[in-house]
Amino acid sequence: MLTLFVPHVGVSCATQLHAQTAPxxxxxxxxxxxxxxxxxxxxxxxxxxxxxxxxxxxxxxxxxxxxxxxxxxxxxxxxxxxxxxxxxxxxxxxxxxxxxxxxxxxxxQGRGGERFVGTGTGLDVSQPAGNTFVRNQTVLGLIAYGPATAALLSKTNGAVAGGGYLLAAGTSFFIAANLGKQRTITRAQASRTAHGGTRGALMGLGLAAIIDTDGAPARGALVLGSAVGGSMAGFQHARGLSDGEAAGAGLFADLGAVATGGIGGAAGAFRGRTIVQYRDPLRPEFGTFTRTDNTLRNAGKATIAAALGANIVGYTLGPRYARRAGYNVTAGDVTMVFTSALLGAAALGSLPSERSNSPAVYGAATVGLLGGAWLADRGFVRSADRTSADGTLAQLGAAAGALMGAGVATLGSADGQVTFGLASAGGLIGLLAADQIIGPAKDAGPLRGVMQSTSRALDGRLTVSLGPLTTVRFTF
Structure with a gap:
C-alpha cells in the first residue's frame, strides 16, 4: 500500500505543478x-x-x-x-x-493620411510634453491670469488686488500640475494651450476696446475669461494634432489677425481726427490750436472685430498648412516663417516717412508681413526641416542681428526711422546666419511636421522626431 501510495502522490503533485506553471x-x-x-x-x-x-x-x-x-x-x-x-x-x-x-x-485622414502612410513612417503622434505644459501655464498665471484678476479686484483696495494676483498666479501651477498627472498632455497641446491663453488675453483687451468697457474690473473680467477660455479651447483643439499642425494653427491665427488689422489701418481705420480749438472760447482773438483725437471710432472697432474673427479662422485653417503641404512643415519651420514675417513687417514699415499711425505705414507693414512669410516658406521651409530648438535658436540669431543693426545706427546718430530699418536688416541677416550655423536637415517630404532622425533597429520600430525635440516610435 505504501509503495503504491507515494508514487500516486508524486504524480498528482507533478500534475498540479505543471498546470500552475504552463505559460x-x-x-x-x-x-x-x-x-x-x-x-x-x-x-x-x-x-x-x-x-x-x-x-x-x-x-x-x-x-x-x-x-x-x-x-x-x-x-x-x-x-x-x-x-x-x-x-x-x-x-x-x-x-x-x-x-x-x-x-x-x-x-x-484622406489624401494626406495615405501619403503619410506611404512614406513608411506610419501616423504622426505628438509626444508627452512633460513639465512644459506646467511651465507654460505658470507663466500665463504670472502675465495673464494674475494681472487680470488684480484688475478685476482693483475697485476694492490694493491689498485685495495684490492678493488676487498672487493667488491666481500660484493656482495656475497646481491646476496644470494636477491635470498633467491625470492624463497625457502632448507637446502639441502644451504649445497650443499657451498660444491660446496669450492670444485669448489679447482678445479680451480687443473686446474691451470694442464695447468701451468702463473701468479696470470690467476689462479684467474680459481678459481673464478670454485667457482661460483660449487656453481651454487650445487644449481641446490640439488633441490629435502633431507639433507642426499645432504650430501652423498658431501661425495662421497670428498672421490673420495682424494682417486684418494692418489692412484696416491702411484704410484709415485708426487715423486720428484733427480738431481745431480756440485757446480761450471766450476770447477768440487769442487764436486757435490743433490737437489729434485718437479715440477709437467705429471703423477701428470694426477692424478689431474683424481681426478677432480672422484669429479664430486662422486657428481652424492653420493645421492644414502642415497637413496638406507637399513638403514637410515642422514646428521649427513655422517659427522661421513667423520670425521672417515680423522682420518683413518691420523692414517695410520703416520705409514711409509719415507718422507712425499713418495708413502708409500700416499698408507697408502688412505687405512686409505677408511677403516675409511667403519668402520664408519658399526659402526656408521647402528646403530643410528644423526642430523647435532650431527655430528658437534662429529667433535668437535674428534678435542678436537686430541689436547689432540698431547699434550701428546708434553709433551713426541716425534718426528713429533709419534705426528701425537697420535693426530690421540686421535681424534678417542674423536669421540667415543662425540658420547656416544650425545646418538643418534636408526636407523629408510631406510628413505633416514629422522630422526624421537617425533610425535604428529597435524591435521593428523607427525613431522619428516631432517638432520640438520630441521622439516617437512607429512600428511597420
Whole structure:
C-alpha cells in the first residue's frame, strides 16, 4: 500500500505543478488591416476618432497594444497614466470592431493620411510634453491670469488686488500640475494651450476696446475669461494634432489677425481726427490750436472685430498648412516663417516717412508681413526641416542681428526711422546666419511636421522626431 501510495502522490503533485506553471503565449499584432499600427496613444486615438463602443478604453492612458494568445483570442493591453496595466479580453466581434474603427480612421485622414502612410513612417503622434505644459501655464498665471484678476479686484483696495494676483498666479501651477498627472498632455497641446491663453488675453483687451468697457474690473473680467477660455479651447483643439499642425494653427491665427488689422489701418481705420480749438472760447482773438483725437471710432472697432474673427479662422485653417503641404512643415519651420514675417513687417514699415499711425505705414507693414512669410516658406521651409530648438535658436540669431543693426545706427546718430530699418536688416541677416550655423536637415517630404532622425533597429520600430525635440516610435 505504501509503495503504491507515494508514487500516486508524486504524480498528482507533478500534475498540479505543471498546470500552475504552463505559460500563456501572447504575440503582438497590428490594429489595422495594413499591419502598420501596433501602438495606439491618446493622440492617435483622438486623431482617428476612436470612441466607445468600438474602443473600450474610456480613462486616461499612455499606450495600448493588441495581443493574440495561443488559444486564438485577443487581449488589449493598456498602460494607464499611473503605470498600471489594464487587460481587456476581447471577443472576435470586439476585435473586429476595433480594427474596423482604426482602419476607417486611417482612411478618413484622406489624401494626406495615405501619403503619410506611404512614406513608411506610419501616423504622426505628438509626444508627452512633460513639465512644459506646467511651465507654460505658470507663466500665463504670472502675465495673464494674475494681472487680470488684480484688475478685476482693483475697485476694492490694493491689498485685495495684490492678493488676487498672487493667488491666481500660484493656482495656475497646481491646476496644470494636477491635470498633467491625470492624463497625457502632448507637446502639441502644451504649445497650443499657451498660444491660446496669450492670444485669448489679447482678445479680451480687443473686446474691451470694442464695447468701451468702463473701468479696470470690467476689462479684467474680459481678459481673464478670454485667457482661460483660449487656453481651454487650445487644449481641446490640439488633441490629435502633431507639433507642426499645432504650430501652423498658431501661425495662421497670428498672421490673420495682424494682417486684418494692418489692412484696416491702411484704410484709415485708426487715423486720428484733427480738431481745431480756440485757446480761450471766450476770447477768440487769442487764436486757435490743433490737437489729434485718437479715440477709437467705429471703423477701428470694426477692424478689431474683424481681426478677432480672422484669429479664430486662422486657428481652424492653420493645421492644414502642415497637413496638406507637399513638403514637410515642422514646428521649427513655422517659427522661421513667423520670425521672417515680423522682420518683413518691420523692414517695410520703416520705409514711409509719415507718422507712425499713418495708413502708409500700416499698408507697408502688412505687405512686409505677408511677403516675409511667403519668402520664408519658399526659402526656408521647402528646403530643410528644423526642430523647435532650431527655430528658437534662429529667433535668437535674428534678435542678436537686430541689436547689432540698431547699434550701428546708434553709433551713426541716425534718426528713429533709419534705426528701425537697420535693426530690421540686421535681424534678417542674423536669421540667415543662425540658420547656416544650425545646418538643418534636408526636407523629408510631406510628413505633416514629422522630422526624421537617425533610425535604428529597435524591435521593428523607427525613431522619428516631432517638432520640438520630441521622439516617437512607429512600428511597420
Amino acid at each position: 500563456v503565449i501572447e504575440s503582438l499584432v497590428a490594429f489595422d488591416d495594413a499591419g502598420r499600427v501596433t501602438v495606439v496613444t491618446p493622440t492617435l486615438a483622438a486623431r482617428l476618432g476612436l470612441t466607445a463602443p468600438a474602443w473600450p478604453v474610456t480613462t486616461g492612458f499612455r499606450e495600448a497594444r493588441l495581443y493574440l494568445t495561443d488559444s486564438g483570442t485577443h487581449v488589449l493591453s493598456v498602460q494607464r497614466i499611473d503605470g498600471t496595466f489594464a487587460r481587456y479580453a476581447l471577443s472576435n466581434e470586439a476585435t473586429t470592431a476595433i480594427r474596423r474603427a482604426i482602419t476607417d480612421g486611417v482612411l478618413a
